[in-house]
Ligand SMILES: NC(=O)C1=CN([C@@H]2O[C@H](COP(=O)(O)OP(=O)(O)OC[C@H]3O[C@@H](n4cnc5c(N)ncnc54)[C@H](O)[C@@H]3O)[C@@H](O)[C@H]2O)[C@H](O)CC1
């Protein structure tokens with residue numbers, strides 16, 4: 001009897017912790033878009049909104065801070081970067097001091113990401129900067145904030161470009177200046193890790209926000225002590 005119960009529990013846990021590979025995730029997104037149920041742009045907006053909600057739920061004090069918190073958003077050349085621009089726009093609309101640093105050029109972004117890069121740049125308080133400007137940025141005045149890793153997500157293939165590694169290292173120095181006030185957030189997957197395999201190295205990160213269902217990398221990140229949360233984007 002106990003063996004049956006144990007088997008059923010394992011089956012239940014397997015269903016509840018369903019994992020999608022990156023290819024399966026893309027197929028789900030593609031099917032929803034091709035069926036006309038949703039657009040890629042709407043999925044990106046929901047993803048960015050979900051990241052902002054996860055940040056505010058995880059660190060309510062950030063939203064209640066006397067001085068506006070800061071956000072340093074590292075945007076990559078694809079749709080992970082596009083999510084970053086959505087997050088930037090939404091945090092700036094809440095009064096945060098936000099700057100984005102794009103690895104690449106707006107012209108070479110995929111359509112949904114470019115739309116959001118342009119929407120962000122048009123925001124009245126936008127600081128839309130190139131990656132090279134990150135090292136010169138002075139964030140010491142800002143005692144609380146988040147560094148958002150929107151460099152690479154599902155589309156990443158190792159090795160991590162040196163320029164991206166440098167951006168992550170510089171962002172780590174911003175956090176180190178005020179370790180009690182600054183947090184590191186990775187959109188979908190910490191950049192430098194492949195979605196479909198256990199990580200070789202677990203990067204410093206305070207919150208990983210993924211979408212729809214976890215990918216193979218996420219259980220290993222949680223087992224290594226990282227906080228991983230999954231946002232429903234209506235797929
Ligand atoms: N509708 C959607 O697709 C949604 C996607 N979401 C987010 O999109 C990313 C996946 O975006 P994608 O453009 O496919 O890839 P990445 O942004 O992860 O990568 C960018 C780009 O970088 C290139 N690249 C990959 N590895 C390397 C490398 N080692 N060196 C240099 N360049 C590299 C490659 O060409 C990639 O295209 C997903 O994670 C979500 O964050 C939305 O969340 C939902 C809607």
Ligand SMILES: [K+]
Nearest residue numbers: 149152187189
């Ligand atoms: K990322």
